[in-house]
Amino acid sequence: MQKGRNWVDYKEIKSTITMEMVLKHYGVFEALQKVEGKNALGCCPIHKGSDPHQFSVCLTRNIWRCFGSCNTGGNVLDFIRMIEGDIPIRNAALLLKRLFLETGETPPVQEGAQTETKNDRQEPVATEEKMAPPKEEVNPPLPFTLKSLHMDHPFFAENGISQETATYFGMGFCKKGLLKNRIVIPIHDHQGRLVAYCGRSINDEQAELEGKYKMPKGFVRSALVFNLHRLKTDEAPLLVVEDFISALKAHQSGFQNVVALMGSNIGKGQEEAILAHSGSAGRLILLFGASEYSQKCADECLDLFSGRLFVKKIDSSPYAETPCQLTAEQFRSLI
Ligand SMILES: [Zn+2]
Structure with missing residues (x-):
């Protein structure tokens, strides 16, 4: 055969x-x-x-x-x-x-x-x-949208996320279904179609017991870069962070040209999408956490993109363990 x-x-x-x-x-x-x-x-x-x-x-x-x-x-x-x-x-x-x-x-x-x-x-x-499946079938569009997400959950205030930012990203607290008791973050493909919802834990206890993120079965994280569909190609530099919350905080701090890898490693599809978006004259800022995992990923990205884009690598360690804990002033002083 x-x-x-x-x-x-x-x-x-x-x-x-x-x-x-x-x-x-x-x-x-x-x-x-x-x-x-x-x-x-x-x-x-x-x-x-x-x-x-x-x-x-x-x-x-x-x-x-x-x-x-x-x-x-x-x-x-x-x-x-x-x-x-x-x-x-x-x-x-x-x-x-x-x-x-x-x-x-x-x-x-x-x-x-x-x-x-x-x-x-x-x-x-x-x-x-x-x-072979056509390209569209990797992370196909979701046939539904989640209704009645709640904006009044203390998670937002506790994590320094404004209602405006939460609304912009379509987030909310989910009270039923598979993502019950989690903060829901819609994920779109690079064409802007809704393909998944991520359920983020509301606190450390839940993260430890049930995992920090709940992704739908079959979702291929490494094919997509979070928030890329909202960006215009002529904007530079592109800020790359690991997680959703860091992306939200960067956006809220005035760095709207931000994408997240949704994890501490970069996939081939993500690499290609970042390259395609940034173009040959593109500039990239890698803003990662201070942990060993985060730094490994930052170094990997640096290796991948150096020579193809102008790349600057920064880490959050002067102020915090991860960029999601930074204030707007700290974002500005780092970038
Ligand atoms: Zn484990």
Whole structure:
């Protein structure tokens, strides 16, 4: 049978791609403490925990486990599935295949498949190039919008977000459904179509127990840059931050030309979108947090964009652990 680009060999993936390769790809391997060369231990990169004993990896058997709020584990496929925001296992396999098994002209890694398979075996699904899902199907538009979001939640005041900013970004507190008891943030694709809602935890306790962010199943974070659709191409420089709240705070502080990666790593689709938006004469300001994860991501972005754009890297450490805690004056003094 002809092997199309969406043909996935689960066995090959699991036997050739190690946890070490995957952890290095996400820039989190170095930070883990190695035990006798066989195991690694550290903070969980999936739920971004702060307990250095929660996340453990067996480097020889290529399995992992988070004892914190993820409370789950598995193989390389499960790791990708979780760190990319609970995507279908087939999409995780395609992503791994494109990251590590294909060389040369690889298609964008975000072109996930449309079907989820429960069968963890070799599974030829699409055998021909033309059967690959059209680009629109990566993060397709949502067929609904959430109504009756509440603006009166103390989260906004506690995080220094004005009602005006919250309204501009279409946010609100959700009282029912999957995102119940969370602050909801609409995510649009680069054409401006609503494709997902993110549920942000309202406090640290909820973040620790249920995760800081809840993303819809199948949403491919690494394909999209948050807020890009609202920007005009002639505006410069482009401010790049990690998380939603940092983007909101920057916007509110007068830096409206801001986008967020929605995490501490950058995907191929995000890289391309930033390049396309900024153009060859573009200027980029990377404003990241002070943590090791954040700095790894900042360095990765610096490497990616240096030489192609004018890039300036700043971190929030003179004032705060992350940019989301900065005041308007502090934003201005840093940028
Ligand atoms: Zn975890």
